[in-house]
Amino acid sequence: MSNAASPPPPSDALASAGFSASFARVVADYVQAQDQDAQPILDILALPASPAHDEDRRVSARRLSQALAKAAHLLGDEHIGLHVAGLVRPTHLGSLGYALMSCTVGGDGLALFAQLQSLLCTEIRGHFNVVGPHLEARHEALSPLPDDYHFWSFFTASRLGFARWVSGRDLVPALVELPCEPPANTRPFQVFTGGPVNFRAAQCRELMPADWLGWTNPNADPPIHDLMSAMARRQWQARAQDADALKAQLQQAILLALDRGESPTLEVVCAELTSRGFGGGPVRHVQRQLAAQGLNFKGLLESARKERALMQLRLTGLPLAQIAAEAGYAETSSFHRAVRRWTGMTPLAVREAGMGRAPSP
Template sequence: MKQVDGTEYLAAGEGQHPSQLAQTTEAPNGRTLPPGYTHLGVSKEIVPTLRELGADPEPLIREVGLDPRLFDDGVSVIPFAALGRLYTLCVAHTGCSHFGLLVGQRATILSLGLVGRLMQHSATVGGALRALVSNLSVQDRAVVPSLTSRDGTALLTIATHQAESRSVEPILDAALGVTVNLLRTLCGPDWNPREVLVPRVAPADQAPYRRHFRAPVRFNQESASVVFPVGDLERRVAGADPLLRVMLEERIRHMKGGPGCEFSNDIRRLLRTRLTSNHCSADNMAHLFTMHRRTLSRRLKDGGMNYRGITNEIRFEIARQLLEDTMVPLGEIAAALGYSEASAFTRAFRRWSGQTPTAWRAEGHPG
């Protein structure tokens, strides 16, 4: 577990090659998930949510190439590209723009498997959230959480990792929905955040968000974040068992300790949560991994990658999401991605896509 400035934690991401997994089995040998795959976890709630909205889940699940029987168990392992397509299809089929939120609000801390149980037995809320950030990759590789604090305010932020742009909206809605449930489990059912930030255009009907979050909801934001007083991190978790916590930590540590690490994938996951801050240089990344910058560069080179190339991949990913799902002005997107001027961002985006950001937004914006 890495700690930086007392507030931000590295989510590890080691595992086996995707070809070693069958879609109907749990990750083999108790190892953490490989890149491209995720346990169903929270998304197991897709089926009851569809039924509640009067839709038959089986044809939709089969349309994206999955077996409906997978949804009988939250530990089923599936490609999250297929899961992303399913979320998109569910929104289109039901006409419910907040479908992801409905999924997330059904989920509980136990939807996170071992990680959820570890959170329940952490001594404090802060310890539970640090356990989530450090270990979620053993349960879910589709989203990446990070925890920051400043001036008396804490933010638990969720980013998507390699999700299809059209599926980002419902996936983040689901993640925010369950995140508030997690905090209410840890802090008590009457707990409410100060506010919730949502990186999507404000829907016509905002009432479902206000009902679930019981707090101000700000749309068109650069990140998906739950904002709350930093003092909440010191709250004790009722019923936590220290011995069970140690056992769960050891089991998760064993799962994360195997061979076959995907170092460049770890860098991508970490960049996805930090690229819009000022702490994402190669030197910062090397510090987080407790290695020299030259060692970081050498390990990436061994995998045929370089730091700048990975950084630009993630910049393009974030830019697409903000252009398609929000109305954040180009100047603010440029600044968030580390460009001093919007013109520099425009030139870079044209190199990546062959189009200007304005043209991309005009073609791809859902509204």
Template sequence: MQARWNDAGATIRAGALTGIRAALAPRGLQPEPLCERRGVDPALLDNADARLPVGRYVDLLEDAARVSGNAALGLRLGYTQPLSSIGPGAVRMGRARSFGEAVRILIADLPLHQDGVRIDLEVDGRWASLSYSIRHLHGIEYAQDAELSIGKMLSAARRLGPSADWAPAQVHFEHPAPADPSAQRRLFGAPVHFSQPRNALIFDRALLDAPMRGAEGLGAGEAAGAVLPCTESAPDLVAALKGRILRALPQGGVTIEAIAEQLALSERTLQRRLQEAGLNFQQLVEQLRYETACRYLQQGHLPLTEIGYLLGYSEPSAFSRAFRRWSGASPLAYRRQLS
């Protein structure tokens, strides 16, 4: 089944591939043939601020892991990359006073690095969780990117947090377990569970209030001289807008008034900026709901009622009607065709 919306314009900074050449070298491989196979200009590997389509980036990582025989390639790549690979947001994280503040900066700034990404911080009793997902890829495996991103979160916690040997309580991944998950368990120093509803680090909520080591935890050149993102450009606005909408979906009604307030803009200004970018707020909300629904439906263990709730629908029937309107098929029929 072909998605009506596939967000073909979604991009990611080439900095996400930092270190891939060194990761392939021990196997006698070069990234250029992999780039060419996926239609990625190899010159982007030397230009961290250049952008490439998210789908091609994900496929490139999967290819690299497969041809190298290294199922943990994405994980190692994310853990060893400098934090500056996510862009200027790394500088703001380095200036955070607590781990919780650094997480909030990450949530706010990462959509500028990668379109369509969703990061959620949830606190339940003693425990907190930090989760990651790409919400507009339909029928595309992104295990390597998921492990790269969670690995980078672990690296950030150890570089900037109070302890260089910090370990989470648990780690969850959406994708099935590799044949040998020992690399994942060794790196995290914690139980790692696969085929879960989300990709997430679970940790003691006390860490959120822990002071940060700050810029001393950043690598050379990461703490100085970076330029903060320009919030006036249309691409930055759209990325920030999508991030706010995605985080608001589980709460139900997403209004332009609430989103404008979060972006520190008047409703009229946001409407004008959207018109200049050729966008309609309500259509954008519906597009993101549909893309998110497709992503959730790929996770066969997620009940349809739970998916509807995560999209802001109080009744399964409302979700079913909306999905049929978007795709022409019921959520159950869509899931059956995927399987």
């Protein structure tokens, strides 16, 4: 056996945005299980044959979509997403998967996933809310995503299939909505979900019975759950520290641009970071870094404007029009709406409260 070092993985395999490599690798595992050569799939995913160090790699949604399309072509399977999803097990989700598998009740597992979901994917963020008798899951795109059936059927079926496997129950959602065109034959996907399915939706969304949250897990194992939850949280915290550093640098650069009276676009901010020796780099690189941490520039800009404007309202006597302009609002009316959105009060009420006076009605 050769002792030569393995060649470095393609640079895209080390990209910071996307799905965890261990999760994406399930496509290659499925193709191999069908007695087909999985190397073309690994090439598309930009992953080496060995899963060593998968936790340090990410696979973009674009590559995952292409790998599923290739697998569909190799196997002549229009519903490849459904069938690949059936293989997803805790090992494909790392420590988070084992923590979810061993939780006591469904609600505990969902709460843990909601907090640590960036370990699985940094291009999509799930928002979970109880609405009447239903638990609503909305999946927000943090970067441009594929709009094909292979990708979205896999994304939906892998999570639903995993939940069914863990709970030992035939969980049936009240509604599934996918942001893609339907396949030629929609019946297999509808049979899998067991409930109504809408295609061509604005975003991926599911409605599930809220009583799922209270169902006990037959695989509950508190010691294993505590151990794996702690490991997953440590991984998440390490990534969050990187996010905090990037966020602080970008917000400082935004404030400096506002001080100069410039429009703080991402291009301006990246140039500012580079000139000050803080890295930055090409705009697309910074966008990928932000997406990897579940952030976006629009949100950071809004936060910086909010911080600056509220501080000036509370601590200075500057005219409202000047504060609005320095926060980047061309119209005072837009500024008023923003302040009310942030605080529930008018700018004048915020100023009076900051000065210790009772706010005006």
